[in-house]
Amino acid sequence: RKEVEQDPGPFNVPEGATVAFNCTYSNSASQSFFWYRQDCRKEPKLLMSVYSSGNEDGRFTAQLNRASQYISLLIRDSKLSDSATYLCVVNRPGSARQLTFGSGTQLTVLP
């Protein structure tokens, strides 16, 4: 089983739609979780950290479910500019400095 698994997509949604991505992680001891965004082979950029109680940043909501070992990202009122690949990132327990990246979920928002 991969350490971090994501549905690769692609997800094609119309502008204004709500879209959700899930990501599962294998190690129950993981403590740090992030969503990164990557545009067309450019560098990944932090979208948001994921906190235990869930957190929101504008149109983006991240949730953590420790019991089921998954994190989710919800995008409301999607914009054309949201088209990108979304990477799920989880720390590797026992090595506080190391992060494991999922292979990403591709989103295309259509006009």
Place this chain on the structure above:
Amino acid sequence: EAQVTQNPRYLITVTGKKLTVTCSQNMNHEYMSWYRQDPGLGLRQIYYSMNVEVTDKGDVPEGYKVSRKEKRNFPLILESPSPNQTSLYFCASRIGQANQPQHFGDGTRLSIL
């Protein structure tokens, strides 16, 4: 401007010809790391460094070397490149704690013929 700078951005070279990809950050970050990104495999860590003179292997270190003689620089060395090292490479840095975001360089696209 806070940034991570990689050079070169693109390189096409031949098998066996030693090459170095440089990485420099101006944010005084302790932690630096190299990743490669291949289709369907995501970002995989090659080497990382927690501070000057402290380096460690990531998930895919074979065929690579690194050094950390200064805090700001973390070069990636391919002593004898092979075609399976053709990939998109990213350098990243962050302050020490794992719950802090990583800042990535623009990437280096290497093609080994």
